[in-house]
Amino acid sequence: MEWINAVVQGVLLGGLYALFAAGLSLIFGVMRLVNIAHGDLIVLAAYLGLSTTMMLGVHPFVALLIVMPAMAGIGYVLQRGLLNQTLGDDILPPLLVTFGLSVIIQNALLEAYSADPLKLSGGAIETASLSVGGLAIGVLPLLTFAVAVAAIALLQWVFYATSLGRGFRAVSDNQDIAQLMGLNRAHVFGLAMALALAVTAIAGILLGVRTSFDPSVGGGRLIFGFEAVIIGGLGNLWGTLAGGVILGVAQTIGAKIDPGWQLLAGHVAFLVVLAARPNGLFPRVEH
Amino acid sequence: MPEPLLNIAGLDAHYGDFQALYGIDMTVAEGEVIAIIGANGAGKTTLMRSISGLLTNAAEQVAFKGRPIGNLRADQVAYLGIALVPEGRQLFPSLSVEENLLLGGKVARPGPWSLSKVFELFPILKERRAQPSTSLSGGQQQMVAIGRALMANPELILFDEISLGLAPVIIKSIYEALPGIVGEGMTAMIVEQDISKALAVSSRVYCLQEGRVSLEGTTGTVTRDQITAAYFGVDA
Ligand SMILES: Nc1ncnc2c1ncn2[C@@H]1O[C@H](COP(=O)(O)OP(=O)(O)OP(=O)(O)O)[C@@H](O)[C@H]1O
Ligand SMILES: [Mg+2]
Numbered sequence: 001m002e003w004i005n006a007v008v009q010g011v012l013l014g015g016l017y018a019l020f021a022a023g024l025s026l027i028f029g030v031m032r033l034v035n036i037a038h039g040d041l042i043v044l045a046a047y048l049g050l051s052t053t054m055m056l057g058v059h060p061f062v063a064l065l066i067v068m069p070a071m072a073g074i075g076y077v078l079q080r081g082l083l084n085q086t087l088g089d090d091i092l093p094p095l096l097v098t099f100g101l102s103v104i105i106q107n108a109l110l111e112a113y114s115a116d117p118l119k120l121s122g123g124a125i126e127t128a129s130l131s132v133g134g135l136a137i138g139v140l141p142l143l144t145f146a147v148a149v150a151a152i153a154l155l156q157w158v159f160y161a162t163s164l165g166r167g168f169r170a171v172s173d174n175q176d177i178a179q180l181m182g183l184n185r186a187h188v189f190g191l192a193m194a195l196a197l198a199v200t201a202i203a204g205i206l207l208g209v210r211t212s213f214d215p216s217v218g219g220g221r222l223i224f225g226f227e228a229v230i231i232g233g234l235g236n237l238w239g240t241l242a243g244g245v246i247l248g249v250a251q252t253i254g255a256k257i258d259p260g261w262q263l264l265a266g267h268v269a270f271l272v273v274l275a276a277r278p279n280g281l282f283p284r285v286e287h
Numbered sequence: 288m289p290e291p292l293l294n295i296a297g298l299d300a301h302y303g304d305f306q307a308l309y310g311i312d313m314t315v316a317e318g319e320v321i322a323i324i325g326a327n328g329a330g331k332t333t334l335m336r337s338i339s340g341l342l343t344n345a346a347e348q349v350a351f352k353g354r355p356i357g358n359l360r361a362d363q364v365a366y367l368g369i370a371l372v373p374e375g376r377q378l379f380p381s382l383s384v385e386e387n388l389l390l391g392g393k394v395a396r397p398g399p400w401s402l403s404k405v406f407e408l409f410p411i412l413k414e415r416r417a418q419p420s421t422s423l424s425g426g427q428q429q430m431v432a433i434g435r436a437l438m439a440n441p442e443l444i445l446f447d448e449i450s451l452g453l454a455p456v457i458i459k460s461i462y463e464a465l466p467g468i469v470g471e472g473m474t475a476m477i478v479e480q481d482i483s484k485a486l487a488v489s490s491r492v493y494c495l496q497e498g499r500v501s502l503e504g505t506t507g508t509v510t511r512d513q514i515t516a517a518y519f520g521v522d523a
């Protein structure tokens with residue numbers, strides 16, 4: 001029973017990791033940009049949520065109404081003002097620039113909020129649980145997982161069933177020819193980053209309600225996001241969810257064996273998948 | 288003389304240090320079908336890329352309806368009414384046939400072309416509409432590429448080697464569709480390796496040689512010898 005419990009908790013934790021990863025996956029898929037600052041942007045969203053709840057006295061989930069558009073706006077401006085200039089044949093400039101951005105965000109958060117761990121207060125939902133067949137399932141992890149599934153379904157729909165998504169796929173296929181069709185790639189990339197950071201806002205708020213955070217925790221979230229993306233296979237959003245779940249389950253089972261093994265077990269699972277399937281479990285099939 | 292639809296004046300084009308076009312002058316009047324011929328590497332594709340905005344130039348080197356456009360981006364040029372059917376078709380592999388066509392209609396200029404009109408021109412595409420574009424045969428892919436350009440309802444359509452790599456019977460059927468396209472009042476520039484094909488569909492011809500215009504004339508008046516000389520740069 002305890003093992004089943006560990007697996008269930010791991011699956012639900014995987015939802016959070018999938019939310020960390022979805023934005024990374026989207027950005028890489030559309031513009032081949034590896035965003036080193038992604039974890040810090042998640043943490044930035046958590047802090048924006050904190051400020052919003054303090055200023056307006058609202059629940060963190062209500063704060064999303066402000067934090068999501070704010071992060072989307074930041075994403076668009078960041079992409080058009082900075083990141084677009086780094087994109088080209090060379091993969092190094094975007095890595096260096098987003099690494100620099102990561103350092104800048106961390107330091108700005110330190111200045112603004114200090115290094116003390118803080119937390120978003122979710123109220124009763126944090127401790128509420130459902131008992132299902134002898135297992136106690138936390139409402140917050142369950143909600144997180146449901147939100148992750150919904151977010152990925154929505155992204156999938158945008159990508160494959162809307163004209164915005166058609167533009168994303170076209171620009172990803174061939175930037176020049178997409179430009180001939182009237183798509184300005186600078187704008188399309190801006191929209192992709194805006195969408196990615198809107199999802200990141202959700203991830204940040206859920207992270208902040210679940211655990212305490214400080215300006216330095218972004219790097220760890222970036223790693224979890226990366227691992228989920230790579231395990232699932234690049235360019236496949238449902239694969240990213242599966243990757244998050246595998247990572248989550250590995251961590252909770254590792255922690256069950258020995259509490260110190262939680263992170264290590266996740267990394268080992270990642271390495272095992274990578275060794276067996278270098279393209280991840282569900283890579284996007286090219287036609 | 289009325290203002291030409293397209294006026295190219297002293298157009299230079301570069302790839303890094305390499306200069307591909309040298310002072311090209313060209314005019315295209317509304318309703319004309321212009322053939323562009325020239326040997327491999329003469330600069331035909333470079334010319335198409337310059338007109339469509341994939342290569343940017345000094346503003347006044349390319350003027351469309353009297354407006355300098357040489358410095359505009361390709362998406363801006365598309366909205367003004369110039370469409371390119373690129374060399375090698377270049378469909379979007381992640382998009383279905385229909386999605387490729389719909390994307391071509393993104394600029395949504397008013398005009399006769401619509402999805403149903405393209406399906407009327409190339410009925411096979413209607414059957415294959417849901418397939419990935421790259422699962423089609425070469426000829427069908429070329430139809431998608433042409434339909435995709437038409438969907439924008441351009442005033443000027445550029446065809447870069449639409450018969451390249453296709454079977455003769457397919458080439459024939461694609462060329463048979465051309466009058467129906469330019470008959471709608473569209474102006475066209477056609478890059479074609481097959482000189483007799485180029486001359487058959489066009490009213491005027493330009494020959495490029497090593498980045499320069501080596502011959503210009505109405506199709507009826509240029510002679511084979513002139514073309515041979517302009518093509519290969521030898522005095523016939
Ligand atoms: N991306 C590029 N970088 C550098 N040089 C290029 C590039 N594209 C073309 N060139 C050079 O520019 C010149 C003109 O090429 P272009 O493709 O315009 O010729 P073309 O007339 O279309 O030839 P083809 O009949 O082979 O299609 C050639 O010498 C070619 O090698
Ligand atoms: Mg060419």
